[in-house]
Amino acid sequence: MRKYSPIEDELDKLNKQLEQRVIELTAQLEITNRHLKEEIIEHKKDEKRLTLKYSITNILSEFNDPKEALTRTLKAICENGWEIGEIWFIDKGTNILTLNSMWYNPPWDVKEFEAVSREITFPKGIGLPGRVWENGQPAWINDVIVDRNFLRESIASKLGLHGAFAFPIKISGNVAGVMSFYSRSIEPPDNDLLQMFDVIGAQIGGFIARKQVEEELQRMQNIESIGVLSGGIAHDFNNLLTAILGNISLSKLYLSKKNISPDDNVFKRLAASEESCEHAKEITSMLITFARGGKPIKEPIEISKLLKETTTLLIPGDLHITCEFDIPAHLYPVKADKLQIKQVIKSIVANAIEAMPDGGIIRVKADNIEIGKKDNLQLKDEKYIKVSVEDSGVGIPEENLSKIFDPYFTTKEKGLHKGMGLGLSICYSIINRHEGLITVDSKVGVGTTFHFYLPANLEGLRDASHISSATG
Numbered sequence: 001m002r003k004y005s006p007i008e009d010e011l012d013k014l015n016k017q018l019e020q021r022v023i024e025l026t027a028q029l030e031i032t033n034r035h036l037k038e039e040i041i042e043h044k045k046d047e048k049r050l051t052l053k054y055s056i057t058n059i060l061s062e063f064n065d066p067k068e069a070l071t072r073t074l075k076a077i078c079e080n081g082w083e084i085g086e087i088w089f090i091d092k093g094t095n096i097l098t099l100n101s102m103w104y105n106p107p108w109d110v111k112e113f114e115a116v117s118r119e120i121t122f123p124k125g126i127g128l129p130g131r132v133w134e135n136g137q138p139a140w141i142n143d144v145i146v147d148r149n150f151l152r153e154s155i156a157s158k159l160g161l162h163g164a165f166a167f168p169i170k171i172s173g174n175v176a177g178v179m180s181f182y183s184r185s186i187e188p189p190d191n192d193l194l195q196m197f198d199v200i201g202a203q204i205g206g207f208i209a210r211k212q213v214e215e216e217l218q219r220m221q222n223i224e225s226i227g228v229l230s231g232g233i234a235h236d237f238n239n240l241l242t243a244i245l246g247n248i249s250l251s252k253l254y255l256s257k258k259n260i261s262p263d264d265n266v267f268k269r270l271a272a273s274e275e276s277c278e279h280a281k282e283i284t285s286m287l288i289t290f291a292r293g294g295k296p297i298k299e300p301i302e303i304s305k306l307l308k309e310t311t312t313l314l315i316p317g318d319l320h321i322t323c324e325f326d327i328p329a330h331l332y333p334v335k336a337d338k339l340q341i342k343q344v345i346k347s348i349v350a351n352a353i354e355a356m357p358d359g360g361i362i363r364v365k366a367d368n369i370e371i372g373k374k375d376n377l378q379l380k381d382e383k384y385i386k387v388s389v390e391d392s393g394v395g396i397p398e399e400n401l402s403k404i405f406d407p408y409f410t411t412k413e414k415g416l417h418k419g420m421g422l423g424l425s426i427c428y429s430i431i432n433r434h435e436g437l438i439t440v441d442s443k444v445g446v447g448t449t450f451h452f453y454l455p456a457n458l459e460g461l462r463d464a465s466h467i468s469s470a471t472g
Helices: 006-062 066-078 111-119 127-135 153-159 191-257 265-291 303-314 338-354 423-433 458-471
Strands: 084-091 096-104 139-141 164-171 174-182 299-301 321-326 334-336 360-370 383-391 437-443 447-455
Touching: 006 066, 006 191, 066 084, 066 096, 066 174, 066 191, 084 127, 096 111, 096 127, 096 174, 111 153, 127 139, 127 164, 127 174, 164 191, 174 191, 191 265, 299 338, 303 321, 303 338, 303 360, 303 383, 334 338, 334 447, 338 360, 338 383, 338 423, 338 447, 423 437, 423 447
Parallel strands: 321 360
Antiparallel strands: 084 096, 084 174, 139 164, 164 174, 299 334, 360 383, 383 447, 437 447
């Protein structure tokens, strides 16, 4: 066996050390390369997220129509790796989440998934949207097929959907809706993405709230400007109608003295003209109220009695319409203009009757409520009476809901005794002048509910309390 010299031994030792060093350096280099690749991937993700966030910000600043802006937002998010996007909003009437809109990458056919989604609703805590609503936080599902709280797993399985996430749309810190997205790959949780969309959800909520305020202000300005114009015309027209009616009355009196029968054609034409003039005077009266906003003359009124009496008198006997009342015995006191509030009730109930030509049910409900930021209503945070008038009629198409209080907007046939498009505008003006709010919920084929809010007269409440304690 060959013996190595001390020099060779040393060289061999150095070679082994060098080999070990190379192995260590190679391992370190591999780790560095892996970290670098991970950083590059993460950097690309960050760039992609920033681009998406910038894109959404641009969409919300460029588009005035909330529906268009939200549809484009869905599209922008889906184009970043998600096949289907949905928007769910809380229906205030039923307090459940219903599908508002959906976007998916064409030409993928998801008609069956969309049909199922439009039929399904989510209470708080149920399904992915309901879970986000309940927690007020974004949520992630690795695979919807195996998730026990996902209600559309069968149709999702057909389409090969797996990964999903959702985030809340918040207005003033409260959940108003949910956006959810689905992918055909099993996606690991991405907390950074969820945090980003939590911020975007608040941004979208702020956009919606801002547009609601802008629409409300625009409507108020339109009503004020049209009111000033129509008021001046109405006064002059009312004077002319008074003169015409006077002449018709004199003509009828002249015919009577000539012993001409009321069944005579001339008599009938005068009577028809008189009726038309009376109807025209009603319209001018509405315009005058509309013009001056009917500066309310406020006094304590018994709202429950006014609701029952006004509604009952309007129900026609020849139609199969019934009326149900749900009014508690102890409503908050209210100071309001009795005639104006009666006009509001008459207009809303008349709309309900016209929406049910084949009969139905009108439900009138009143409640004591306290408004706070959580309610997302354009009202001061205080106590109110909320009145709801619900019908089981034809309903109002979604595209018309935002215009329902606009002056001269009507879905009815125009004519002598048809819709003039002023009744609900006047209701809006009256309730606004009472520092209240009027809103509408409707679904085609189901019915419509008008809600109006009037501030509680807390002084009246205290006065009643003093009287009660004094007599007790």
